Amino acid sequence: MEQLFTPEEWTAIDLSLKVATVATLASLPVGIAMAMLLARGRFPGRSLLAGIVSLPLVLPPVVTGYLLLLAFGRKGPIGAFLDQTFGLVFAFRWTGAALASAIMGFPLMVRAIGLSIEAIDRRLEDAAATLGAGRIVVFLSVTLPLAIPGILAGAVLAFARSLGEFGATITFVSNIPGETQTIPSAIYALIQSPDGETGALRLTLVSIVIAIGAMLLAEWLAARFRAGERT
């Protein structure tokens, strides 16, 4: 493997996978909670909240990245607070790339999970309640397992979106080799340089392979779960 790629390319691949994995795993609990809230909640402002969650889908990524920079930059209100309180810095760090990726993938994740939560037969949850299950137990033992196909699909979509994230990332955390230079940024940089064509092509192939692999994995997992569930 090491001979196939230059150290810079390898770093970009490694970083991309790390950023996408962290972005997906960290946003998953929030995504499940948000999907539950939007699928089941009946409260004023629900449509507004759904709109805000979908915003990154329709906004130009550069705008999302700039908004993140304003909020989470060292001098931004949230960024300054996190820096001073927890020593957590997003600006121009790989963590920032993960944050940008998570935000961009969030609408896709919430939508996929929400669809599968809406498809759950709520009468099964009633049945669990009559058997002595309180709300949390019902959620953990019935709702969550039945939503797994959607959760997997949502996670894969978010992961794939993370690997492809470019606009918001480059605006928010720039294009620093070894820190924030993910595969798309690296491809962009390689294309700009006179002898980067083959490197760009190699990374392009890597992107395709990872994306297809993730998709197949998701299909396979979802099929397995569906097979176990059909009534």
Next chain:
Amino acid sequence: MTLDVDVQKRLGAFEVAMRFQTGGGITALFGPSGSGKTTLVNLIAGLLRPDKGRIALGSRVLVDTNTGVFLRPAERRIGYVFQEGRLFPHLSVRSNLMFGRWLTPGARRWGDFDAIVDLLAIRPLLARRPRDLSGGEKQRVAIGRALLSSPECLLMDEPLAALDPARKAEILPFVERLRDEMRLPIVYVSHSVEEVARLADTVVRIEGGRVLASGPVGEVFATIDAEGGFEAGGVLTARLVTEAGADGLARLEHPAGALLVPHVGRPAGSLVRLSIRSRDVTIAVGEPGRLSVRNRLTARITAIAELAPPDVAIRLDVGGEPLVARITRDAVRELGLEPGQMVTALVKAVALDERRG
């Protein structure tokens, strides 16, 4: 344990306002589809909240809108068997059965897993998934799941409605065993006269969201025009002794007497279920003389229920199994029949059920 219900609930244009009390045994909520039976059961289970009213199980108040008490379903200790089973598709039969058991504190558990599994004859199904079960098997597992949550009362919402007649006949004996062996108060929702006649001790007759009548099954059914109603006299389980004698008849052994039926087509020793129409049962007091009827069973009268004149339904205990005879009121008077009396049930024709017992 008594269940005290006095509730009002409006659902769109439909309004339920019902008041009744149950004793032990099986209480049937009996009425046509859309009469509010399921709404009522959901109110008892806590899946719906009444607009006004009170429900108490024994000394425990489950809901009281005056004092603001509302126990959530999980806190009510009421088992619920749904019409469509509602087994958890992602769990095995064993995990479905254990679901409520895991959530019941040890001190409150009753009933033994193995005993309940055997009672319902579901041991061979334990490792399967709900999707691999037949309708009748699903309902038996659903009953087991509800029982294993150690409820103080069991609600059964048309548990047989989704099943074909053969599967119904398969489940009914299990419900009877729950009543007789577990001594668990059961609220049984049905629109079937046959099921109610066979199972219920108390009947609450419901129509249009109101209670029309409630009381012992005989009393309530006396008010119903039961035209063609009590056709299903009962189902007896007997052991096949010899498949076909010289006379071409199969000989069966039942605790209440021997039975002769035409060709059975099963190996000797197997259990055979016989369904008998109530009109095909004749009652004799004392030892009957020479009769063409071959099948004579020793029976005890458990109840006498008035039907639409001139008929009367005689509920019999035949070697531990229930059987209903439909005879005329005149005959009852003439023979001086009364509950507790020992009689001979003459079964003119035995219709063999298709399944194995």
